[in-house]
Amino acid sequence: MMLTRRSFLAGAALAGGTAFAASSSWRGAAAEPRELRIPELIDARSQGQSISLKAQAGRTSFFPGRESRTLGYNGSYLGPTLRVHRGDDVEIAVTNALGEETSVHWHGLLIPGELDGGPHQMIRPGATWRPVLPIRQPAATLWYHSHVHGRTAEQVYAGLAGLLLVTDDDEKALGLPSEYGVDDLPLVLQDRQFESGRLILPEGMMTLMHGRRGDTLLVNGTANPVTRVPRRLVRLRLVIGSNARIYDLAFGDNRSFHWIASEGGLLERPIELRSLSLAPGERAEILVDFADGRPVVLETGPDTNAPMMMGMLARASDLIGHGWEPVLRFEPQGGAATGARVPERLVAHERLDASRAVGRRRFAMTMGMGGMMRGMMGGGMGMHGINGRAYDMERIDEEVRLGDVEIWEVSGEMMAHPFHIHGVHFEVLSRNGAPPGPRDQGLRDTVVAQEPVELLVRFTQPAVAAPFMYHCHILEHEDNGMMGQFVVR
Numbered sequence: 001m002m003l004t005r006r007s008f009l010a011g012a013a014l015a016g017g018t019a020f021a022a023s024s025s026w027r028g029a030a031a032e033p034r035e036l037r038i039p040e041l042i043d044a045r046s047q048g049q050s051i052s053l054k055a056q057a058g059r060t061s062f063f064p065g066r067e068s069r070t071l072g073y074n075g076s077y078l079g080p081t082l083r084v085h086r087g088d089d090v091e092i093a094v095t096n097a098l099g100e101e102t103s104v105h106w107h108g109l110l111i112p113g114e115l116d117g118g119p120h121q122m123i124r125p126g127a128t129w130r131p132v133l134p135i136r137q138p139a140a141t142l143w144y145h146s147h148v149h150g151r152t153a154e155q156v157y158a159g160l161a162g163l164l165l166v167t168d169d170d171e172k173a174l175g176l177p178s179e180y181g182v183d184d185l186p187l188v189l190q191d192r193q194f195e196s197g198r199l200i201l202p203e204g205m206m207t208l209m210h211g212r213r214g215d216t217l218l219v220n221g222t223a224n225p226v227t228r229v230p231r232r233l234v235r236l237r238l239v240i241g242s243n244a245r246i247y248d249l250a251f252g253d254n255r256s257f258h259w260i261a262s263e264g265g266l267l268e269r270p271i272e273l274r275s276l277s278l279a280p281g282e283r284a285e286i287l288v289d290f291a292d293g294r295p296v297v298l299e300t301g302p303d304t305n306a307p308m309m310m311g312m313l314a315r316a317s318d319l320i321g322h323g324w325e326p327v328l329r330f331e332p333q334g335g336a337a338t339g340a341r342v343p344e345r346l347v348a349h350e351r352l353d354a355s356r357a358v359g360r361r362r363f364a365m366t367m368g369m370g371g372m373m374r375g376m377m378g379g380g381m382g383m384h385g386i387n388g389r390a391y392d393m394e395r396i397d398e399e400v401r402l403g404d405v406e407i408w409e410v411s412g413e414m415m416a417h418p419f420h421i422h423g424v425h426f427e428v429l430s431r432n433g434a435p436p437g438p439r440d441q442g443l444r445d446t447v448v449a450q451e452p453v454e455l456l457v458r459f460t461q462p463a464v465a466a467p468f469m470y471h472c473h474i475l476e477h478e479d480n481g482m483m484g485q486f487v488v489r
C-alpha cells in the first residue's frame with residue numbers, strides 16, 4: 001500500500017473530500033491541494049535479503065470520490081521503494097496476480113541479462129519469478145517497471161513502476177540527507193489523462209506518434225501535491241515515470257539547487273543549477289535548501305517535444321502543455337536547523353579513455369513517414385524502429401564482447417527521444433559534435449538524443465542466456481518497435 005507516512009499533516013488545507021462535497025464545480029475540487037504520498041520503504045537487509053512484490057489490479061482515488069482502475073505492486077498504484085545495499089545478493093520474488101502476462105525490469109541495475117526482467121523474462125498470470133540480484137554498483141536512484149513487449153506503455157501507465165535505491169558506504173560517509181520521506185524524498189513524476197476525475201487511457205494516432213501525454217501531473221500518484229519539509233537541506237530523488245513527457249524543472253522563485261547524482265549514481269562534485277531537464281527513464285538527485293522557510297513550488301515548463309508535422313495537424317495547445325505548471329509545492333516547517341551541507345566533492349569516478357573503444361555502432365531512432373515508407377517497402381508496417389527496423393524478439397541485432405568499451409552514436413528522427421541501454425553505464429562523449437554540457441555529466445543509462453550524441457559505453461555484464469535491450473524510453477515508441485537487443489559474451 002502507498003503509505004501516508006506523515007498523516008498527521010492532513011490538516012484542514014488538505015481536506016479535499018470536504019471541499020469536493022461542498023463544491024458544485026468539479027474543477028474546483030480537482031484543484032484542491034493534497035498531501036504528497038510517500039511510498040512504503042522496504043529495506044532488503046531488514047527482510048533477510050528477500051523481498052516480495054505482487055503485481056496486482058486495484059482501485060485508486062486520485063480525486064475525492066472518483067475511483068480509477070489501476071495497477072500496482074503490493075498496492076493499487078505504483079509500488080514500494082526497495083532499498084538494497086552494495087555487495088549484497090537480494091532475492092526479489094515477483095508474483096503476477098494480474099490477468100495478463102507481465103515482467104519486471106530493474107532499470108539501471110548492472111546484472112546479467114537473464115535477471116534483467118526485460119521482455120524475455122515473462123511472468124505468466126499466477127506465477128512467481130525469483131531472481132537473486134547481485135548488487136555490485138555504487139549508490140544510485142534506480143527504478144523498476146513492467147517491460148512486456150507491446151504492453152509496457154499500458155502497464156506502466158496503469159501504475160506498474162516503483163523505486164529501487166542502491167546504497168553503499170561511500171554514500172553514507174558523505175552525510176547527505178538520507179531520512180527517507182523526511183529529508184530524502186522519492187518523487188516519481190508522471191502525467192496522466194483524467195476525465196471527470198477518473199484515469200483514462202488516451203488512444204489514437206497522436207498517442208502512437210508522440211507518446212501518451214496527460215493533462216494532470218502526478219507525483220507518487222498524488223495530484224496537486226503539497227509536502228512539508230524541514231527547514232534545511234533536502235534531497236529530492238526525481239524519477240521520470242511518464243510515458244512520453246519531458247520535464248523542464250525549476251523552482252517558482254528561481255532559486256538554485258545542487259545536482260548531485262545522475263542515473264548511474266553520484267557525480268564527482270555537485271553542479272549548481274536553476275533548471276534541469278529530465279526525460280522518461282531519467283533520474284536525478286538534487287539538494288535544495290529550504291532554510292529560509294519560504295514555501296516554494298517546483299514547476300515544469302511547457303511540453304514541446306512533438307514532431308513538427310503534428311503541430312500542423314492540431315493546435316499546439318491541444319497537444320502539449322500550457323506554459324509553466326506546478327509539479328509539487330514545498331512548505332518548510334519547524335525552526336531553522338543546521339543540517340547537512342552541500343559537500344564540495346562527492347565520489348571519484350574512474351574515467352574511461354575513449355581511445356580504449358574497440359568499435360563504433362550507430363543507432364538512429366526512426367519514426368513517422370520515413371518509418372512508414374520503409375515499412376511498406378520492407379514488408380511490415382512498423383512505424384517506429386531503430387535504423388529503420390522494428391524490434392523483433394527473435395532477432396539479435398548486435399553482439400558485443402564482455403569487457404569491451406565501445407562508442408555508440410545515437411540520434412533521433414523528428415523529435416527528442418530518450419535512448420536507454422540495459423545492463424551498462426555510459427558517459428556522454430559529445431553532443432552534436434561539441435563537448436558535452438553540464439546536463440550530460442556523470443554516469444548514465446538513459447540520454448536524450450535528437451542531434452547525434454556519442455556515448456562511451458562499457459559492457460561489464462554478460463547477456464548470453466537472454467539479451468539486453470536498447471530502446472527509446474517513450475514507451476509508445478518502444479512498444480511499437482523503437483527497440484533492439486544485443487548479447488554480451
Ligand code: C2O
Pocket residue numbers: 105107145147281420422469471473
Ligand atoms: Cu526503463 Cu528497457 O527500460
Ligand code: CU
Pocket residue numbers: 105106107108420421422423
Ligand atoms: Cu532498463
Ligand code: CU
Pocket residue numbers: 365416417418472473474477478482
Ligand atoms: Cu522515441
